[in-house]
Amino acid sequence: MTTIKTYNAISTIGLDYLKQHDYEINTNDSPKGILLRSQNLHNEKIAASVRAVVRAGAGFNNIPVDDLSKRGVVVFNTPGGNANAVKELTLASLILAARPVIGAIGFANETRGGDVSLRTEVSKGGYRGTELAGKTLGVIGLGNVGSKVANTALALDMDVIGYDPGLNANTAWRIDRHILHAKNVQEVLKKADYITVHIPLTDKNKFFIDSDSIALMKPTAALLNFSRSGIVNDLAAKAALDDDKLRVYITDFADEALFDHPKVIITPHIGGSTVEAEDTSALMAARQLDEYLTTGNIINSVNYPDIDEPFITKYRVGIIHENVPNMISQISKFFGDNDINIEQLSNRAVGAYAYTLVAINDFSDTQQEYVKTALDDIPHVILTRRYVNENY
Numbered sequence: 001m002t003t004i005k006t007y008n009a010i011s012t013i014g015l016d017y018l019k020q021h022d023y024e025i026n027t028n029d030s031p032k033g034i035l036l037r038s039q040n041l042h043n044e045k046i047a048a049s050v051r052a053v054v055r056a057g058a059g060f061n062n063i064p065v066d067d068l069s070k071r072g073v074v075v076f077n078t079p080g081g082n083a084n085a086v087k088e089l090t091l092a093s094l095i096l097a098a099r100p101v102i103g104a105i106g107f108a109n110e111t112r113g114g115d116v117s118l119r120t121e122v123s124k125g126g127y128r129g130t131e132l133a134g135k136t137l138g139v140i141g142l143g144n145v146g147s148k149v150a151n152t153a154l155a156l157d158m159d160v161i162g163y164d165p166g167l168n169a170n171t172a173w174r175i176d177r178h179i180l181h182a183k184n185v186q187e188v189l190k191k192a193d194y195i196t197v198h199i200p201l202t203d204k205n206k207f208f209i210d211s212d213s214i215a216l217m218k219p220t221a222a223l224l225n226f227s228r229s230g231i232v233n234d235l236a237a238k239a240a241l242d243d244d245k246l247r248v249y250i251t252d253f254a255d256e257a258l259f260d261h262p263k264v265i266i267t268p269h270i271g272g273s274t275v276e277a278e279d280t281s282a283l284m285a286a287r288q289l290d291e292y293l294t295t296g297n298i299i300n301s302v303n304y305p306d307i308d309e310p311f312i313t314k315y316r317v318g319i320i321h322e323n324v325p326n327m328i329s330q331i332s333k334f335f336g337d338n339d340i341n342i343e344q345l346s347n348r349a350v351g352a353y354a355y356t357l358v359a360i361n362d363f364s365d366t367q368q369e370y371v372k373t374a375l376d377d378i379p380h381v382i383l384t385r386r387y388v389n390e391n392y
């Protein structure tokens, strides 16, 4: 049996899937895979046995991707698995930014005793809000979450302007044609009444929203952060709120500096915390993990190229290597020199790394033993794995 190590509360749907596919969960210290959510892996020792790390969720800034890539460990996430959950909480937050719902609930609860209805009717004027219809929503990042938020805001009769210079074709298809595409982020910051950020935390995106960007916003603007702590400079947001340069800041990431601020609403990182999102993400994660460990197919990796081919031969060899010239010819020569016939060879590269998946039928035990060690001697090969098709 193969062991998978887990961190965080992973939905039982995902864990059951693994158990049904002959995996043990957390039974020893030499797992083949790790399945996690937001656990910070940067300071954890990751066992040498690990071949795959799967994030049941979108953001993977909690995983030491660069180090794992060098070790040939494939890192996955589950894009879109929790996007609807984040969309719904973002929409709720837009309403909280437009209407003083939280204060009004507090007030209603304080008016116990006597003629409650009279007192609430007299004082409700203090809880008047505004409407979202007709206002402009700026969406920064139009990926799985941002595209859903943007499309749904149109149904609320908002005007929507989006910014995403790295939009991929799949997501682009999903974006409603009524959404205005900004050429630069400044255009969004200046035009929008509500600004919501849905981008990953990377070195480049650290403090993407800082005092300079807030200075471009309308002083009546509302800023929403359901991305990550560190994408918005919270201290800059707080200073702008204090100086009446920003109206409200809603964030899903608690920060000591923001507690008890009257213009801040904090939720405890619950954007993806719905039953449905946790089930979907965990099941996607479990399937991707099993698929890689048993067939070599890579689906939704964040550090290696995806290759997803039907496993129709008896064997496969997956070779993780650097993306440098002459690798495919050296690999195919290696198989030829060792009298092993290649039925199919797939190769893809992304950034500094590449993956070659070789399909084989006739593969003697001696050849298999030899390939396992000798392929690794080709310069720039990082890791080699062999896969056996039990259904062949």
Ligand SMILES: NC(=O)c1ccc[n+]([C@@H]2O[C@H](COP(=O)([O-])OP(=O)(O)OC[C@H]3O[C@@H](n4cnc5c(N)ncnc54)[C@H](O)[C@@H]3O)[C@@H](O)[C@H]2O)c1
Binding pocket: 058, 059, 060, 079, 080, 082, 083, 086, 140, 141, 142, 143, 144, 145, 146, 163, 164, 165, 166, 167, 168, 171, 198, 199, 200, 201, 205, 208, 226, 227, 228, 252, 269, 270, 271, 272, 273
């Ligand atoms: N609060 C939560 O619980 C929760 C849940 C899910 C996701 N998230 C966060 O939201 C982020 C986005 O999630 P997603 O599923 O939409 O990811 P995604 O990968 O589908 O989309 C991210 C988009 O951001 C764009 N982007 C990157 N940098 C940008 C920049 N500087 N300016 C404009 N666009 C930029 C990318 O091109 C991509 O289209 C995740 O990385 C994660 O950190 C939080």
Ligand SMILES: O=C(O)[C@H](O)COP(=O)(O)O
Binding pocket: 037, 038, 056, 057, 058, 059, 060, 082, 269, 271, 272, 273
């Ligand atoms: O990036 C994500 O998917 C979200 O931040 C969800 O995180 P969680 O799995 O810890 O709820």
